[in-house]
Amino acid sequence: MWYFKNALTRKNLMALTGLFLSFFLIIHLVGNLQLLLPAKEAQLQYNWYSELLSGSWFIKIVSYGLYASILIHAVDAFYLSQKSRMLSGQYAKDRRNRASSWYARHMMLLGLIIFAFLVIHFKDFWYPYKFGEIGLDADGQKDLYSLVVVAFQDWWYVILYAVAILALGFHLIHGVFSATRSLGLYSPFYTKMVKGVSLVFGIILSLGYLIIPIYLFINN
Amino acid sequence: MxxxxxxxxxxxxxxxxxxxxxxxxxxxxxxxxxxxxxxxxxxxxxxxxxxxxxxxxxxxxxxxxxxxxxxxxxxxxxxxxxxxxxxxxxxxxxxxxxxxxxxxxxxxxxxxxxVDRSAFDAIIAAGGYVSVNTGQAPEANSVMVTHDEAESAFDSAACIGCGACVATCKNASAALFTSAKISHLAKLPQGKKESEQRTVNMVNRMENLEFGHCTNTEACEVECPQEISVLNIARMNFEYNKAKL
Incomplete structure (x- = not known):
């Protein structure tokens, strides 16, 4: 397969899957912002939206692309970082960290936090909604809204989400800009612009995702 | 003291x-x-x-x-x-x-x-040159190079191959060194002709020499004595993808 060839092609694949996942995060956030509506309205609308998505064949195909992207992105990252770890030198005194940001150096760690969070996220919401037993709302729709609201009544669960979302934010700030570099964007003007866009993207997305659990915790 | x-x-x-x-x-x-x-x-x-x-x-x-x-x-x-x-x-x-x-x-x-930095020589040997016929020096103005192009190519060519980029990189990547050589030649008309083959050969050689991958932390540019820009790395990725697609 072409992408197994070398570190450059593997990074291309990580960049493409990463950008696809970043695009998904926008759509996912926009959908989830419906949770901020007044409770009664939010319940019916959010459950209606969830059924709409799970009933669509187009979304089904996209979701398989998403699962594949997550796996490829994670496996490639793990493979490359493990390989490079063996190749780099160890120093008795090491101050190499002065030259780069901590989150750029720890993308793997941030990625691991995000992956662990995804396992919890899938187990608590995706799995019960798809395969578990779940109550119905006034319109006879699967009541995902109540499942979410109940989950965010525990303070530790909100903190768990906050940590994961902060990790995601920093991962995005470096990841989006790094992806464009790996794909070969070398114009000084556009690379500067993309760096700014990545920063704003990471901040807006993490703030957007942070508001939801905090709002649900306070309001219930 | x-x-x-x-x-x-x-x-x-x-x-x-x-x-x-x-x-x-x-x-x-x-x-x-x-x-x-x-x-x-x-x-x-x-x-x-x-x-x-x-x-x-x-x-x-x-x-x-x-x-x-x-x-x-x-x-x-x-x-x-x-x-x-x-x-x-x-x-x-x-x-x-x-x-x-x-x-x-x-x-x-x-x-x-x-330290033995001959791995850098091996990368250069894989393609860091232009194939020209020997003989008399050609007329200097027969190949036009704009001032900006010349300056930009010279910025890339300023790499002295000291290896600070590899030593600084947490992944021991030679991306900055290799890309500086690739873009130096890719920016000039004399080097453009062989650019695709050169890029593929140099990247493959780098891959086989136990250098790590680039995660764009940009630490190499910060510690580089010649201030070689990390945009060379992006240029290398571009040239590689162009050659392969």
């Missing part, structure tokens, strides 16, 4: 190295860092001990031969400076300085602070 030194000593390629402590009492602030090491070696030689081996050549910041990890930073605390252009005035009386070789799997230590 009194200076305490913690120096990496290693007998040969396969032996296990360790930090050895030394002290110097009469270090002058105007001494270069390498002159300070010369002073230590003189002292060691007088005592009948084996001097510390380290790489150097021009001592003018041009050749890229010298390169030490000084207090955990490639070429020491000053930005965009080679080791030979670092002076003892950058340190204080009583300071302890760690001196280690540039370390990476692709840069094996030969002895003490001397």
């Amino acid at each position: 009194k200076i305490h030194l913690n120096v990496w000593r290693q007998k040969h390629k396969d032996s296990k190295g360790a930090i050895v402590k030394y002290s110097l009492n009469e270090v002058a602030p105007e001494m270069s860092f390498l002159e300070m090491l010369d002073m230590l070696n003189l002292k060691l030689a007088k005592k009948g001990e084996r001097p510390i081996e380290f790489d150097h050549d021009c001592r003018e910041g041009i050749c890229g031969q010298c390169g030490l990890m000084i207090n955990g930073i490639a070429h020491g605390p000053l930005k965009n400076t080679t080791t030979c252009q670092l002076h003892m005035r950058s340190f204080k009386d009583g300071d302890t300085i760690y001196i280690e070789p540039f370390k990476a799997k692709a840069f094996p230590v030969i002895r003490d602070l001397k």
Whole structure:
């Protein structure tokens, strides 16, 4: 397969899957912002939206692309970082960290936090909604809204989400800009612009995702 | 000035190295860092001990031969400076300085602070040249190069191949070095013709030489004595993808 060839092609694949996942995060956030509506309205609308998505064949195909992207992105990252770890030198005194940001150096760690969070996220919401037993709302729709609201009544669960979302934010700030570099964007003007866009993207997305659990915790 | 030194000593390629402590009492602030090491070696030689081996050549910041990890930073605390252009005035009386070789799997230590950077030569040999017919020098104006193109190519060509990028990179990636050579030639009409083949060959060679991957932390540019831009790496990725697609 072409992408197994070398570190450059593997990074291309990580960049493409990463950008696809970043695009998904926008759509996912926009959908989830419906949770901020007044409770009664939010319940019916959010459950209606969830059924709409799970009933669509187009979304089904996209979701398989998403699962594949997550796996490829994670496996490639793990493979490359493990390989490079063996190749780099160890120093008795090491101050190499002065030259780069901590989150750029720890993308793997941030990625691991995000992956662990995804396992919890899938187990608590995706799995019960798809395969578990779940109550119905006034319109006879699967009541995902109540499942979410109940989950965010525990303070530790909100903190768990906050940590994961902060990790995601920093991962995005470096990841989006790094992806464009790996794909070969070398114009000084556009690379500067993309760096700014990545920063704003990471901040807006993490703030957007942070508001939801905090709002649900306070309001219930 | 009194200076305490913690120096990496290693007998040969396969032996296990360790930090050895030394002290110097009469270090002058105007001494270069390498002159300070010369002073230590003189002292060691007088005592009948084996001097510390380290790489150097021009001592003018041009050749890229010298390169030490000084207090955990490639070429020491000053930005965009080679080791030979670092002076003892950058340190204080009583300071302890760690001196280690540039370390990476692709840069094996030969002895003490001397490392084998021939992996860089192997990358160059894979394509860092242009194929031209020998003979009389052609008319200079027959191939037009704009001022901006020439400047930009020269910025890439300024890489002295010291290896600070590899030593600084957490992944021991040679992306900055290889990409500087690739984009230097890709930017000029003489090098453009073979650009695709060159890029593929040099990237493949780099891959086979135990260098790591690039995660765009940009640390290499920060510690590079020649301020080689990381945009060269993006250019290399572009050229590689263009060649393959």
